[in-house]
Structures are given as C-alpha cells and as structure tokens.
Amino acid sequence: MPSLSYIAALNQALRDEMARDERVCIFGEDVCLGLTGITKGLAEAHGTGRVVDTPLSEQAFTSLATGAAIAGQRPVVEFQIPSLLYLVFEQIANQAHKFSLMTGGQASVPVTYLVPGSGSRSGMAGQHSDHPYSLLAHVGVKTAVPATPSDAYGLLLSAIREPDPVAVFAPTLLMGTSEEIDGDLDAVPLGSARTHREGTDVTVVAVGHLVPVALQVAADLADEASVEVIDPRTVYPVDWETLGKSISRTGRLVVIDDSNRMCGFGAEIAATAAEEFGLAVPPKRVSRPDGAVIPYALNLDHALLPDALELTEAIRAVLRR
Amino acid sequence: MPSLSYIAALNQALRDEMARDERVCIFGEDVCLGLTGITKGLAEAHGTGRVVDTPLSEQAFTSLATGAAIAGQRPVVEFQIPSLLYLVFEQIANQAHKFSLMTGGQASVPVTYLVPGSGSRSGMAGQHSDHPYSLLAHVGVKTAVPATPSDAYGLLLSAIREPDPVAVFAPTLLMGTSEEIDGDLDAVPLGSARTHREGTDVTVVAVGHLVPVALQVAADLADEASVEVIDPRTVYPVDWETLGKSISRTGRLVVIDDSNRMCGFGAEIAATAAEEFGLAVPPKRVSRPDGAVIPYALNLDHALLPDALELTEAIRAVLRR
Amino acid sequence: MRLIREFEEHCLEMAVTGTIVGGIHPYIGQEAVAVGVSAHLRKDDVITSTHRGHGHVLAKGADPKRALAELYGASTGLNRGRGGSMHAADVGLGIYGANGIVGAGAPIAVGAAWAARRQGRDQQVAVAYFGDGALSQGVVLEAFNLAALWSLPVLFVCENNGYAISLPVDRGLAGDPVRRAAGFGLTAAAVDGMDVEAVAEAAGRAVAACRAGRGPHFLECATYRFRGHHTVEHLMGINYRDEAEVASWTARDPLARQRARLAPAVADEVDAEIAALIAEAVAFAGSSPGSDPRDALDYLYAGMVPTRPGA
Amino acid sequence: MRLIREFEEHCLEMAVTGTIVGGIHPYIGQEAVAVGVSAHLRKDDVITSTHRGHGHVLAKGADPKRALAELYGASTGLNRGRGGSMHAADVGLGIYGANGIVGAGAPIAVGAAWAARRQGRDQQVAVAYFGDGALSQGVVLEAFNLAALWSLPVLFVCENNGYAISLPVDRGLAGDPVRRAAGFGLTAAAVDGMDVEAVAEAAGRAVAACRAGRGPHFLECATYRFRGHHTVEHLMGINYRDEAEVASWTARDPLARQRARLAPAVADEVDAEIAALIAEAVAFAGSSPGSDPRDALDYLYAGMVPTRPGA
Ligand SMILES: Cc1ncc(C[n+]2csc(CCOP(=O)(O)OP(=O)(O)O)c2C)c(N)n1
Numbered sequence A, B: 001m002p003s004l005s006y007i008a009a010l011n012q013a014l015r016d017e018m019a020r021d022e023r024v025c026i027f028g029e030d031v032c033l034g035l036t037g038i039t040k041g042l043a044e045a046h047g048t049g050r051v052v053d054t055p056l057s058e059q060a061f062t063s064l065a066t067g068a069a070i071a072g073q074r075p076v077v078e079f080q081i082p083s084l085l086y087l088v089f090e091q092i093a094n095q096a097h098k099f100s101l102m103t104g105g106q107a108s109v110p111v112t113y114l115v116p117g118s119g120s121r122s123g124m125a126g127q128h129s130d131h132p133y134s135l136l137a138h139v140g141v142k143t144a145v146p147a148t149p150s151d152a153y154g155l156l157l158s159a160i161r162e163p164d165p166v167a168v169f170a171p172t173l174l175m176g177t178s179e180e181i182d183g184d185l186d187a188v189p190l191g192s193a194r195t196h197r198e199g200t201d202v203t204v205v206a207v208g209h210l211v212p213v214a215l216q217v218a219a220d221l222a223d224e225a226s227v228e229v230i231d232p233r234t235v236y237p238v239d240w241e242t243l244g245k246s247i248s249r250t251g252r253l254v255v256i257d258d259s260n261r262m263c264g265f266g267a268e269i270a271a272t273a274a275e276e277f278g279l280a281v282p283p284k285r286v287s288r289p290d291g292a293v294i295p296y297a298l299n300l301d302h303a304l305l306p307d308a309l310e311l312t313e314a315i316r317a318v319l320r321r
Numbered sequence C, D: 001m002r003l004i005r006e007f008e009e010h011c012l013e014m015a016v017t018g019t020i021v022g023g024i025h026p027y028i029g030q031e032a033v034a035v036g037v038s039a040h041l042r043k044d045d046v047i048t049s050t051h052r053g054h055g056h057v058l059a060k061g062a063d064p065k066r067a068l069a070e071l072y073g074a075s076t077g078l079n080r081g082r083g084g085s086m087h088a089a090d091v092g093l094g095i096y097g098a099n100g101i102v103g104a105g106a107p108i109a110v111g112a113a114w115a116a117r118r119q120g121r122d123q124q125v126a127v128a129y130f131g132d133g134a135l136s137q138g139v140v141l142e143a144f145n146l147a148a149l150w151s152l153p154v155l156f157v158c159e160n161n162g163y164a165i166s167l168p169v170d171r172g173l174a175g176d177p178v179r180r181a182a183g184f185g186l187t188a189a190a191v192d193g194m195d196v197e198a199v200a201e202a203a204g205r206a207v208a209a210c211r212a213g214r215g216p217h218f219l220e221c222a223t224y225r226f227r228g229h230h231t232v233e234h235l236m237g238i239n240y241r242d243e244a245e246v247a248s249w250t251a252r253d254p255l256a257r258q259r260a261r262l263a264p265a266v267a268d269e270v271d272a273e274i275a276a277l278i279a280e281a282v283a284f285a286g287s288s289p290g291s292d293p294r295d296a297l298d299y300l301y302a303g304m305v306p307t308r309p310g311a
C-alpha cells in the first residue's frame, strides 16, 4: 500500500486534472517554483502558459480568473495566506459568486480557490493564522476543508470540475500528514459527509485537522462512551442528511471546528441541529473564541485553538445531561 | 414632541460628536455634499479639513483612517454600498481589528465604519442589496444595527466614542422612518439589547428593520400569544444576559434577521440559546436563504427577504410544539 | 448613438413611473465613446462595462428589446430579469456584464484576453470600460500591470466625464490619466470623447494594435454626462456642476455633431429606424411576463444546488 | 547597520534552534536603506514597515532588548510577545508596526501624515517602507494617489531587492518603479540602496522637502537580500537566484563599504559596542518570562470586551 501525503494528494489532483482537462490552469504567487508544495512540478509538466506566476495583485488575478473562467478556462487560484481571502472577498463574494444568478444563468464561474496552510501556523501570529471558511460559507461559496490525503485529492478534483466557484482549505496542521492508500483515488462529491467512526451515544462533527483529533478523543473515550465522528468535508454545502440521521439517532451533538465562535460553522451546525434534528440534550461547540486574533507566542497561540482536551470535556458534558 | 427621522438622527450624532470632540473627522465619497443624507451640512459646519471627500479608493482610505486613528483622530468612514465592506475586509478585519492585540495593547483603532442603505434597496440588484453584518460579527468587529432613530443616534455616538473599530449599519428600509422623541437623546451602550415589547409565550429576537416588522406581528398575534420582542441593537457583542433571561423564561425562540441563513446572526442566537438557555422547544430562524444573491425584479427581490408572514408562521410553529 | 439616446430617454421616463425600478445611471452625452469603440469590435471580442452600461451593451450589439425587457424586470430580459441595469450582460455576444462595483470589470476583461490568447484566438481583444473615478481604484491599477506585463490584447477605455458622482476629477486624481496609465507600460492616448469619429479613429488604431499583438492600450475619452449621476439625483435636487459648464458640454452633443456630418435625409432615415426599434422594444418589454417569485433563487448555482430557504 | 546585521545573525540562529518560532524574513544586505532613511527621522515621525521589518524598527530607535524579547515571545517584548517578527511595533516611537500583508502599511502611513497635518504638526513626516513586489498591490497605488492628491508629507521607500519571493522584478512589474510612481504625481527618484551615504543623501532631500510641505516623495532603493526570502527557505532547499548574481551583490555589502570609509579603530569600536548591545539583548530576552496562556486574549479590545471563550 503506497503512502500518500496530504500535499502530494493535492499536487496529484492538480496533475491529473490538468492532464485530463486542457482548460485547467493555475494562477498564484510562486506557483512555478511550487513554494507551498502543492504546485510542484506542474510548470515543468504543463508549461508556464498554464501555470502562471502572478505579481502580488491578488484582487486583479482573482478577477482575472473570473474572466478567464467565463471565457472557458477552469482556473485554480492559489493563495499563500488564508487571510488573503479577505483581500479578495469582493472579487469572490460579490463578483464570481454572483455572476450566475445576476446574468440569469448565462454563464457561471468555475474557479477553484486553493488555500494551503490555513489556520494557525504556530508562531506566524495574527495575520497568518486565520481560518476563514465560515465567511465563505455565509456568502454561499462552496467550500471544502479536507481532513485526509484521499479526501484532499477527491475534493480538489470535484472543486475543479464544479461549474461554480469553490474554495478548498488545506489546514497547516494536516500538510505534513500521510495516509496509506489502497485502491484508486477518486473524486469526492461536494456536500457528502464522511462518517469516520460509528457510535451510538453522541455525534461529534469535526472539521479539517480536528477530524484526527476527534478520532483520537473518540478512541480514548471508548470505554466511557460510543462516539460517532463525522467529517462534513464541505462546510458549504453541508450534508444535512448524514448529519441529521446521526444526530437524530444519538440525540447528542458536539461540534468542533477551528473558526471563531460567533457566527461560525459550529453555530450553524448547532442551530440546525436544535431546529431540526431532535436533540435530546443541549449541544456543545468547541471553537476559537469570539473575535479571536492569534497571538505570536506559541503558548498563547495554542491557548486559543480548539483541542482534544476541550473536546473531551465537551463530550463528557453532553453525556452527563 | 419633536419628530426625528432616522437619517436626521445619524446626522445629529455626527454633528454633536464633531462639536464635542475635535478628533472626530469623516472620510467617504461625496460626504461633503452629503449624498446619503447622513453627512449633510457637516462640511459647512466643520470645514473640508474634517469632512473629507475621498476618491474611489476604499481600501486606501479605510487604512488611512486606521493610521489617523492610531495618530489620535477618531475617524468615521462612510461607505456608499454595503458590499464595499467586502472590498475593505482586509483593511478592517486583518488590520484595524487586529492592531490592538498584535501590538500588545500599545494602541487601538477607534474608527467607525458607517454603512447607510444596507440590505435590499428594492431594485438595486445583486451587488447593492447585501446585509453583511454577520461577517463582521464573525471576525469580531463590534457591529450595531440600530432599529429606531433614537437608537441610531445613541449607537452611533457610542461607536465613535469606543476605542475599537465599530461598524454601524443603517438599513435602507429604515432610512425613511421617524420617531417622536421626548426627552434628550443619549448614547446607547454597545452590547445592550432593548426589549421593545414584553411577553411570556415566545421570545422574538429581531434585528434592524425587522424590529418594527416583529412588533407589528406581535401586535397582530396579541390574541393568540404573548410575544416578547427584543432588539439586540448590536449584533456583536450580543447582550446575552437580556436575551438569556427572556429565552429561559419563555422557553421559545424565533430569531429574524436579514442576513443569509448559513452561519448568519440567526445561527448564533439559535445555537447559543440551544446550548445555554434551556429552550423548551426547538427554535426557529427567519432569514435570507443560504448564499442568497438578490435578483433585480422586485417580486424576486422581495421573495428572498424575511418578512412578516414568515415570522408569523415561525411564531405559530414554535407555539404549536 | 441615436439608439442609445432614445433608449435612455425612454428609460428616464420609465424610472419616473416606476416601471424601471432602482433607477438608472444615464449614459446620455457619452454615446460617442461606446459607439466609436464598438465600431471596431467583432462579435467574439469581449467587453466589461460599468454601472453606466446601457451604451456599452447596446453598442456591442445587445438586442434592444431584451435589454429593455431586462430593465422592466421581465423574464425575457437579457438576464431574465435577474440583473437589471447594473448587471446587464449578454455573454454570447462577449458582453461580460455591466457591474455595480466601480473598476471591477477591468481585471475580468484582462482574464478574457488571457483566455483568448491561451485558446489561440489571437485576433480577439477585450475592452474594459470605466470612468475617471475608477482610476483611483486599486484593482484597476493592478489590472493595468497584469495586462502590460503579459502584453495582453486589452483596450482600457477611460470615460473621463469630469466627475465621480460629485467629485471633480481634479479633486480625485493626482496627475493625469494618460500619464498614470503610461506609468504602467500601457500605450496611452487621449481623445475627444464627444466626437464619434475621433473616438472611432483612435480606438481603431488601438484595437488594431491589440490584434496585432502589440500589447494593451489605454484611451482616455474626454466626455460629459448630460444628466445627473443617477436618476435619483433629480429627485434629491442636488447640484454640484455649474450651469455654464453643463451648457458648454451639451453644446458639443455628439449626436448633433454627427448629424451635421450626414445628409439630412440619411439622418432622418436613421431617426425613423431607431424610433421603430424603440417602439418595438417598448412593446416587447411591456408585454413580457415577469418571473414566478418561487424561482427567485434560480441560477444561483450552475452545479449542485445546496441552498436552504430562509424560513 | 552593524546592529541590524548582528541582531539578525543572532535571530537566524535562534530560528534554527526554535527559540524564535515562525521564522523570520532576514533583512541582511538591505541595512543601508533603513539606516540611511532613519538618519533623517525624528522620534515623532511615523514609519510603517513590512514582513521584513527588523531593520526599519531598529533603525527608528526601537530598543534591541525589547525587540529581541518580542521575537522570543516574551512578555517584556515590544508587543508583549503578541506580535512577533511580522508585527513588531513601538507606537510611542512612531513605529506603527511591521505588517504581514504586503503593501498594507502604505495607507496607514498616509493616515498618520494626514493626522499630523490636521493636528498642526506640520514638520512631521511619515515613511512607508515596502518592497518591489508591493508596487503591484492595489492599495499601495491607491495610497500614492491619496498622498499626492492631498500633498501629504509621506516618503514612500521602495526597497527593490529584485525579487518578490521567487518572482524577479521584471516578471512582476510592467514599466519601472520611478516612472510608475511619477505617474501618480509623486516626486520620484532612484538611489543605490547598497550605499548608506547615498541613501542618506537622497532620503535627506526627500524628507526635507516633505517637511517643507512640498508633497509626497518616492525613493526606489536598489538593494538585495543576501539570504532567502524567509528562514524556512533554507530548509526547503529551493533556489531561484544564480550564484553569480548573489556573489555580485554580496560583494557590495553595505557594511563593508561603510567600514572602508571609517578609520579602522572607529569601526572596531562600533563593532565592540554592538557586540555588547547584542549580548545584553540576548541576556535580557533569554531571561524574560513568557505570558500566562490564560491571558491569550488580553488586548483584543481596548474598550468593552465582549469575547466568549471557544469552549
Ligand atoms: C468601488 C465602488 N465605490 C463606490 C461606488 C459608488 N459609486 C457608484 S458610481 C460612483 C462614481 C463613479 O465615477 P466614475 O468612475 O467617474 O464613473 P461615472 O459615474 O462618472 O460614469 C460611485 C462612487 C461603487 N459602485 N463602487
């Protein structure tokens, strides 16, 4: 069984899709060199006509991708820092996302926004440590946060093939992980959750790098409780069916995700569960604090991130009710 | 009892605060002319040295305000369209908001972002009809959405005086409203909800222009149910104490707000209520749909906005349980 | 030009009656720009337009019937009534949309040009229209750099009508437009935007150079809007331009100037043709149905549609 | 220059050992710029800096002890350990912070200049440092326009070190920096950024002109970073600059050039002084305590603190 790293999986997805589909092209800073690892070798394989190093003009090249997409390309745009999405929020939320409805369906904008190294980078401080996927979900941009190499491969493939804009976040804390792969890699549909572990007492919904954390916690708690762990894989759209079935069955919910608490992804899951899924006891969220800005010093950085201990306590708390 | 219009209230707040505090200054497009009504007469009163017409450089003038604030000013920045917040999201969320923590408290950024005409403008279509306050709440920028002229006055005053960045949304659908005022206008603390109508059966949390809608619905339903209507007034921070007391008492919650459903303000209220306030029955949200883009044709525009009918049905539904 | 003028005159009336909701940004006075530029555009060339887009869209060949129906919010409109004045588009004709955000179209045009070259459509050009106000918008300046850097076939057309709403250009712009554009390596020139033949000549040179692979061009067209920034301005009674200034520009009405160059009989014939077209458009738009409000979210996504309702 | 160099050499070691987390963007090779410019700055002048900010911050007068403590994440650091390398600031000294976002500091400097004028501090200037890569960033170009339009006392210092990470300047920038800046009405010049006296002279002229109310200036300093873009680059073993090029620039080391101008005894004395300062800083930072993790959200708000925890 070959081992596949998370970065290699993203790289492979780009490589395969570029080979399969002439229209796929890549824009971003230092993408020819492959600075983030994800685009390594692609310029050599496909030429600098399709893998394009851009100047530091995020706004213009994001909308350039929009124009190219309308004109028939399938651009992938790489951003070196998650907070660069703030810089191009207008271009994504107000231009690319809206084009299809505003033109009455004349054209859509099949662009993939790729964000390697999202979330805390351990010591990169306030402006390099955000995890802003909830913002994209709020405005309605399809958004994936793959938790494993094979999901990274499959979701990126689907993102590129989707006729709408899709954002793909690759959390920093997963970039170094690997997975044994048996069988072929394949596309993973957007909006399909993955149940990583079945359980009967409580449903844990975990996102991105917190999926392995949740699995570890579930294993550690195995004697105490039967914990179901579900990864929604895309934070928008959400696979409400899979989540709903699980939560209705267990009646208990803990959601752990790495965005700010206020109006974050966790809020949406808890709210929908409360409205629709017949919770037996109040749900719990584990998240960053409201309005979090990640401090530089490592111990302060870590103090603000959701972790295994907090999750364990949250699970125990909902089981106690 | 003099009558005060919503626009006049905002204008008066600026006028009073500029008179009281030399440091207050205004940046924005066409603010000398007072195109949106809010800054009318201020350039005449205080000079174009303090009321500054800017070119169409939203990003630069938003951060210019940041620099000026650090240097001791109290800038108010007016944006002509709510979606211009997307354009300056980097400057607000990643610069102004983070400055205090990142510098270890050396300085903060007392800027007010004023957004007149937020939400649908009835026929202004996709790019002029958003209501993006939940985005600011998610990143942790203090955000007010006043529902009445006196609250508009009082919240804008507090926003200007607050040492942190604060956004103030003035919904289009309120801009033409008026209120009879008795007594003096005064500052309204950020983070203090206002209970507009007391009730015992269900708590309705309503935001902005949906506050009068909720009050009307509550009155119309008076024979059926006793509806408490609370306006949080600031969507961040939220006055959890007032909301919590009410919801714990009624055990029933409907939240109506004009942002997209997914990860919106309604999600936060419903999630927190489910977690902490002992709901007797599942809560309900009334909002825009997920990922909404407002179409041009009026009947399509209106179809996507939360309204009295939807609220009535939601209230009846939670009462039925 | 006559078509645009008459189309807009009709729109002004309909904005007052409320048939057209949301108002419009009238292009009246600036017609020579769109018409002069479009004289050199082919169907597969791409344009991106602005909030003041009717002229660009019609000059590029959009059907006046469907353009008007769009403004009426009809399902027969260019955008099926979903876009209205500020988003009118006809992607099949290379019209990638008016745009409600100043400057936002410029990089989209650059993207279209990039794609054309990538796809081997070497002769194709992309035109980005924008106003003088947009020259202070970061994304436009970034777009200049990308186009010049990659030598893309883009014509940037700056309609300098002297104002960004109430802000006179000299209070919005340091330096002058041509010099600014040249600083980014664009081949830049200025032209009298009130003379359709002058615009056509300058644009012709620029478009030909773009098609010949000689990189992006910039054309500043000095022009003037005869009306307020937006129809709502008339209601507000605001005023920031002095009468003499307005009069000096209306005296240079591009339609009158062009009419003077034509044989009166020819001009009359054009007028009659246009009148018929407008009448046809009005009839078409007026008799077109709206959309079912249950379909309000149609077209939100082209792929999987995950949206839940708001209540 | 020696202080910056030694400070950074120490940081490079500490980045390897992990005492400094997150790595740094070394300024080594570019010292002449910050030092030449700062020679003309007063305490109340304002600077905004970049991701590569140690040189700017130290040259403006920040205490090396507290600067190093910041990088160690100590509570005695300039930012109490909350900012680290990319956000080091000393607002009391007019240092409005390094910045993790390229170009973001430029409009902040313009704002400081605006405030200074508004408050009657006519003699004050603001300096915005940024790299060649930042010349393609919209907000920087918008900032040029605002400063020029309002004739504000801002000195824009572009450190053209030839690369934005791996992108050579001629593949990132159409035209040249001075011409681009001039297109916005800035008074623009270029200087040898490897010669501290040349920088000091050019900056002196520009700063004096700013103080005299003669509007914003732009100075392109041709320079070179001797190390990788960021310390992590060394680990990655990537390479995009050829050895001969690197060698031709290290041969022009600004420290060596300046040393040659000094009497050897004087130079040795400076070196000894600096060694003592660095030793002191290392001792200070090394013995400084960290912060209690329960205080991780301290300083998030200056006013009312509404924050709820994450669990
Ligand atoms: C980025 C942005 N800022 C502000 C606005 C509001 N606004 C719409 S048009 C306009 C003035 C535009 O001036 P100009 O570019 O000269 O075009 P003109 O209206 O003169 O045709 C403004 C400020 C906007 N739509 N987009």
Ligand SMILES: Cc1ncc(C[n+]2csc(CCOP(=O)(O)OP(=O)(O)O)c2C)c(N)n1
Residues within 6 Å of the ligand: A029, A056, A058, A080, A081, A084, A087, D051, D052, D100, D101, D102, D103, D130, D131, D132, D133, D134, D135, D137, D161, D163, D164, D165, D229
């Ligand atoms: C807006 C933005 N885009 C991208 C990055 C990632 N990044 C950090 S430094 C850098 C290169 C900057 O080049 P330059 O401005 O020339 O400064 P230098 O590093 O050469 O000093 C890039 C792309 C960033 N921090 N901010």
Ligand SMILES: [Mg+2]
Residues within 6 Å of the ligand: C131, C132, C133, C159, C160, C161, C162, C163, C164, C165
């Ligand atoms: Mg104009």
Ligand SMILES: [Mg+2]
Residues within 6 Å of the ligand: D131, D132, D133, D159, D160, D161, D162, D163, D164, D165
């Ligand atoms: Mg550089």
